[in-house]
Amino acid sequence: MRAETGRVPYAEMAGRLRPELLQALTKMEITHLSPVQEKVLGLPSFKQDCLVQAKTGTGKTLAFLLPALQNLLEIKDLDRSKVGILVMAPTRELAQQIADECDKLTSVLRPGLECHVAVGGNKKATQLGKFLGGKPTILVATPGRLNDYLSDQAPRDKLNKVRCVVLDEADRMLDDGFMPELMRILSQIPSKAEGKWQGMCFSATMPPEINKVLHLVLKPDHAKITTIDKNEVPTVELVPQQVFPVPSINEILPTLHSVLACAKADEPDLKAIIFCPTARHAALMYHIFGFTGGAAPPKLPVFQMQSRMSQPARTRTIEDFKKAERGLLFASDVVGRGMDFPDIKLVIQIGVPSEKDQYVHRVGRTGRAGKIGTAVMILTPEEMWFVDRNPQFPIQNTGPFAHPKAHLYPSTTIISDALAKIPDQAKEQAYVANLGFTKSLMRHFNAKTADVVRYANDFATSIGCAEPPALQASTIGKMGLKGVAGLRVLNKAGAVTNTRAAGGPGGPPGFSGHSRPTRGEGRPARGRGGGARGGFGARDGGRGAPEGERQGEEPRHKRPRRE
Numbered sequence: 179m180r181a182e183t184g185r186v187p188y189a190e191m192a193g194r195l196r197p198e199l200l201q202a203l204t205k206m207e208i209t210h211l212s213p214v215q216e217k218v219l220g221l222p223s224f225k226q227d228c229l230v231q232a233k234t235g236t237g238k239t240l241a242f243l244l245p246a247l248q249n250l251l252e253i254k255d256l257d258r259s260k261v262g263i264l265v266m267a268p269t270r271e272l273a274q275q276i277a278d279e280c281d282k283l284t285s286v287l288r289p290g291l292e293c294h295v296a297v298g299g300n301k302k303a304t305q306l307g308k309f310l311g312g313k314p315t316i317l318v319a320t321p322g323r324l325n326d327y328l329s330d331q332a333p334r335d336k337l338n339k340v341r342c343v344v345l346d347e348a349d350r351m352l353d354d355g356f357m358p359e360l361m362r363i364l365s366q367i368p369s370k371a372e373g374k375w376q377g378m379c380f381s382a383t384m385p386p387e388i389n390k391v392l393h394l395v396l397k398p399d400h401a402k403i404t405t406i407d408k409n410e411v412p413t414v415e416l417v418p419q420q421v422f423p424v425p426s427i428n429e430i431l432p433t434l435h436s437v438l439a440c441a442k443a444d445e446p447d448l449k450a451i452i453f454c455p456t457a458r459h460a461a462l463m464y465h466i467f468g469f470t471g472g473a474a475p476p477k478l479p480v481f482q483m484q485s486r487m488s489q490p491a492r493t494r495t496i497e498d499f500k501k502a503e504r505g506l507l508f509a510s511d512v513v514g515r516g517m518d519f520p521d522i523k524l525v526i527q528i529g530v531p532s533e534k535d536q537y538v539h540r541v542g543r544t545g546r547a548g549k550i551g552t553a554v555m556i557l558t559p560e561e562m563w564f565v566d567r568n569p570q571f572p573i574q575n576t577g578p579f580a581h582p583k584a585h586l587y588p589s590t591t592i593i594s595d596a597l598a599k600i601p602d603q604a605k606e607q608a609y610v611a612n613l614g615f616t617k618s619l620m621r622h623f624n625a626k627t628a629d630v631v632r633y634a635n636d637f638a639t640s641i642g643c644a645e646p647p648a649l650q651a652s653t654i655g656k657m658g659l660k661g662v663a664g665l666r667v668l669n670k671a672g673a674v675t676n677t678r679a680a681g682g683p684g685g686p687p688g689f690s691g692h693s694r695p696t697r698g699e700g701r702p703a704r705g706r707g708g709g710a711r712g713g714f715g716a717r718d719g720g721r722g723a724p725e726g727e728r729q730g731e732e733p734r735h736k737r738p739r740r741e
């Protein structure tokens with residue numbers, strides 16, 4: 179049974195919505211309009227362009243699908259072989275989720291309506307074959323793959339009768355990262371100026387920059403809808419938010435273990451998402467907590483979701499974690515927006531998000547559709563700036579994590595035992611990713627490059643590296659860290675040299691008043707001797723980094739195709 183989220187019953191929409199759509203909603207156990215649905219479906223015309231902001235998990239997907247489908251079904255001579263509704267979303271998984279919701283809504287229509295997806299990670303030829311041979315009246319796409327489609331005339335012809343264009347997560351779709359692709363797509367479909375299609379933009383966050391580009395998809399007189407009061411906090415009320423400061427980065431993993439073990443002691447069917455700054459970091463955490471059994475015995479199933487996984491593995495994880503009654507998902511921002519996993523009770527953020535709005539979206543994976551949840555950050559002193567600079571978020575700082583049952587779990591020992599079993603390569607990759615991510619945020623905490631390296635080297639210690647992994651000189655150069663103290667450099671001949679260690683005598687002072695021990699001087703490279711590679715480049719799915727394949731940790735020239 180679903181939580182009832184609004185006051186107006188859907189039965190009152192009879193006459194404005196087709197009986198089949200109402201029937202489908204009943205089948206979905208959706209009885210009342212949520213506030214955002216009430217506002218959008220209460221517009222004088224369903225055909226109006228609109229910009230809609232509503233909190234996470236409040237039913238925006240139905241708020242755009244219902245009017246779009248209703249409009250389509252009113253067309254008498256509808257050519258079902260052409261795309262009538264085009265929805266664009268930033269990630270493959272979100273696109274698939276929207277298509278699934280659309281299929282539920284159209285399930286009782288006779289004849290039915292086909293909803294196709296165009297997303298990266300699958301064979302283009304197969305997807306395109308079905309698209310060209312079928313009746314894709316609705317298309318949900320990520321921009322990369324749609325652009326691929328539009329390079330040929332036949333798919334372009336399929337899109338020459340578009341009646342409605344929806345941008346879900348509109349602020350992301352209209353940011354610098356996606357803009358070039360979006361512009362190319364818009365130049366291939368009927369022009370907005372001709373007034374042939376309705377535009378709809380939806381998101382939980384609407385940064386002011388979005389106003390400069392809205393004209394690309396919305397008419398100047400578009401309806402502006404928000405369910406968020408100006409003075410209201412941007413996150414869901416039913417989600418208390420807390421930060422647990424730790425004295426040093428070495429305490430992050432034991433604290434996380436302790437938080438999870440205690441949460442599970444309180445709630446045996448714990449279902450939680452742990453957001454990590456990068457894909458490699460999420461992969462490492464998944465391995466560590468796989469060894470620890472999720473938290474404390476009995477084990478919780480562990481899952482990972484990050485852009486470095488193959489598409490079949492991503493798809494399987496999404497299906498499994500949606501169905502799971504309990505478990506821990508270690509994730510990068512690839513699932514930071516839009517994803518609707520039922521019954522998430524706890525969201526934990528390790529480190530700071532790549533941008534402030536991403537905090538809202540991550541927290542929004544819990545407390546959905548009227549349910550309750552809790553959101554927690556675990557931050558080092560160097561990361562506490564995020565809380566200080568964002569007083570709009572109701573993040574309570576009640577000091578370091580404490581719980582009456584915490585003493586039952588020897589978290590420090592459990593973590594160090596688990597770390598001893600993790601292959602060096604996973605740690606090295608996480609180190610490089612951490613370096614890139616921290617560098618991308620350095621302006622936020624007035625850090626110098628030497629501070630960034632020192633912080634990354636401390637991260638290496640915290641994940642059980644005896645010394646910072648050696649990096650190829652070319653990787654260091656691409657990261658803009660050439661000559662920075664504290665790095666271990668692997669030259670072409672395979673020898674390792676050290677830049678003067680950060681924090682040593684005469685080195686630059688640490689940020690937040692931290693002084694760091696010198697590590698790694700003069701020691702040879704360990705393990706494979708290959709040096710950590712695999713690039714750099716900040717976050718997984720952060721702003722300006724369209725999801726899935728373009729973001730994170732891969733040098734630009736090596737990045738595979740994005741979605």
Ligand SMILES: Nc1ncnc2c1ncn2[C@@H]1O[C@H](COP(=O)(O)OP(=O)(O)OP(=O)(O)O)[C@@H](O)[C@H]1O
Nearest residue numbers: 183210211212234235236237238239382516518547
């Ligand atoms: N009127 C309703 N009554 C009950 N449940 C609803 C209603 N509308 C939508 N839901 C359910 O609420 C959940 C969240 O909906 P949805 O994913 O559309 O949220 P959203 O606002 O798009 O969130 P986000 O900002 O995170 O993308 C889904 O499981 C959806 O099926």
